[in-house]
Amino acid sequence: xxxxxxxxxxxxxEFAKLPGIGKKTALRLVLHLLKKEEKEVNHFSETITKLRSxxxxxxxxxxxxxxxxxxxxxxxMRKQNIICVVETIRDxxxxxxxxxxxxxxxVLGGIISPLDGVGPDQLNIDSLIARIKTxxxxxxxxxxxxxxxxxxxxxxxxxxxxxxxxxxxxxxxGIAFGGELEYADEMTLAGSLQNRLPVKQxxxx
Amino acid sequence: xxxxxxxxxxxxxEFAKLPGIGKKTALRLVLHLLKKEEKEVNHFSETITKLRSxxxxxxxxxxxxxxxxxxxxxxxMRKQNIICVVETIRDxxxxxxxxxxxxxxxVLGGIISPLDGVGPDQLNIDSLIARIKTxxxxxxxxxxxxxxxxxxxxxxxxxxxxxxxxxxxxxxxGIAFGGELEYADEMTLAGSLQNRLPVKQxxxx
Numbered sequence: 040x041x042x043x044x045x046x047x048x049x050x051x052x053e054f055a056k057l058p059g060i061g062k063k064t065a066l067r068l069v070l071h072l073l074k075k076e077e078k079e080v081n082h083f084s085e086t087i088t089k090l091r092s093x094x095x096x097x098x099x100x101x102x103x104x105x106x107x108x109x110x111x112x113x114x115x116m117r118k119q120n121i122i123c124v125v126e127t128i129r130d131x132x133x134x135x136x137x138x139x140x141x142x143x144x145x146v147l148g149g150i151i152s153p154l155d156g157v158g159p160d161q162l163n164i165d166s167l168i169a170r171i172k173t174x175x176x177x178x179x180x181x182x183x184x185x186x187x188x189x190x191x192x193x194x195x196x197x198x199x200x201x202x203x204x205x206x207x208x209x210x211x212x213g214i215a216f217g218g219e220l221e222y223a224d225e226m227t228l229a230g231s232l233q234n235r236l237p238v239k240q241x242x243x244x
Numbered sequence: 245x246x247x248x249x250x251x252x253x254x255x256x257x258e259f260a261k262l263p264g265i266g267k268k269t270a271l272r273l274v275l276h277l278l279k280k281e282e283k284e285v286n287h288f289s290e291t292i293t294k295l296r297s298x299x300x301x302x303x304x305x306x307x308x309x310x311x312x313x314x315x316x317x318x319x320x321m322r323k324q325n326i327i328c329v330v331e332t333i334r335d336x337x338x339x340x341x342x343x344x345x346x347x348x349x350x351v352l353g354g355i356i357s358p359l360d361g362v363g364p365d366q367l368n369i370d371s372l373i374a375r376i377k378t379x380x381x382x383x384x385x386x387x388x389x390x391x392x393x394x395x396x397x398x399x400x401x402x403x404x405x406x407x408x409x410x411x412x413x414x415x416x417x418g419i420a421f422g423g424e425l426e427y428a429d430e431m432t433l434a435g436s437l438q439n440r441l442p443v444k445q446x447x448x449x
Binding site: 092 | 249
């Protein structure tokens with residue numbers, strides 16, 4: 040695709056670096072911006088620059104935050120002694136949007152995956168252990184990816200906490216709501232048979 | 245979707261204004277940018293600001309350009325007396341990428357569409373007429389959308405050029421390569437029967 044201007048080409052190249060955006064979509068976005076007022080476009084780029092230079096991460100849970108401590112960690116209405124351990128900030132947003140969790144989070148920044156070169160040292164695991172020890176946490180809920188890497192990460196953290204009395208759980212695994220039995224993989228189906236729930240508990244939530 | 249930071253929320257809102265990008269995709273893009281070096285993010289936003297403030301449009305054909313006259317209009321190797329009339333800059337790029345056209349373009353900026361409030365005055369039609377008259381254009385090829393609005397636009401321009409001798413044509417309409425006959429609409433199929441081509445001409449290109 041030959042573009043008629045170097046400026047246009049540069050802008051398209053920058054947009055095409057974003058995940059899931061190819062050169063054609065990038066061109067569509069850039070031409071859309073070109074139709075806007077100069078003021079609006081400047082506002083767009085300023086917002087992004089400002090975000091990157093001013094963003095902070097919560098010292099306690101590593102979530103994105105406007106201050107040193109995020110709004111969840113500083114909220115006294117939430118149970119500060121329950122920690123939900125997640126991989127990324129997007130997972131925090133996903134759990135928050137269920138409106139079913141009233142504790143705090145700890146963002147690991149990933150999961151242990153030797154194949155991808157991610158070991159425990161690259162993750163916020165030490166700060167999680169320290170936090171559980173000093174804060175006398177009541178319960179740790181692991182909401183990690185349901186795969187080998189996620190299980191490895193849970194196993195690793197659990198070993199590190201061997202001498203600490205603290206409830207530990209993982210989110211339930213089974214057939215997703217609306218999913219079809221025949222398409223479920225064997226491990227999921229076997230697990231959901233093993234961990235079957237009393238009908239009463241299920242129906243009454 | 246509740247976001248943990250105002251800065252993040254602003255950036256997501258800006259991205260979500262772009263066409264085809266919802267709030268979830270916007271969040272993914274913004275979190276991707278957050279993982280990048282500050283220098284890279286600044287480069288991203290500077291490129292966009294620079295594009296909007298420095299971009300020029302060719303005085304002759306209204307295509308995007310780095311100077312007053314675009315690289316196509318200033319190219320003496322191209323047939324300057326053949327004009328391909330298109331709606332948008334994206335159409336110029338599409339025709340260029342076929343590498344089958346060696347003339348120049350004229351970007352109308354849209355087509356006549358009273359329902360959308362677009363009349364001839366909002367389009368670059370006057371400059372096209374003036375250009376054809378002064379440049380003694382040999383042929384005008386209309387490459388507009390194959391619909392009522394496109395046909396209206398061609399009819400309007402053709403009326404304006406009634407007293408000028410200049411070849412006028414539109415790009416061929418018919419079944420697209422790889423298309424299936426049974427799914428073609430009646431107008432297209434009827435038209436492609438009417439305008440059937442001698443097999444020899446078709447096979448030899």
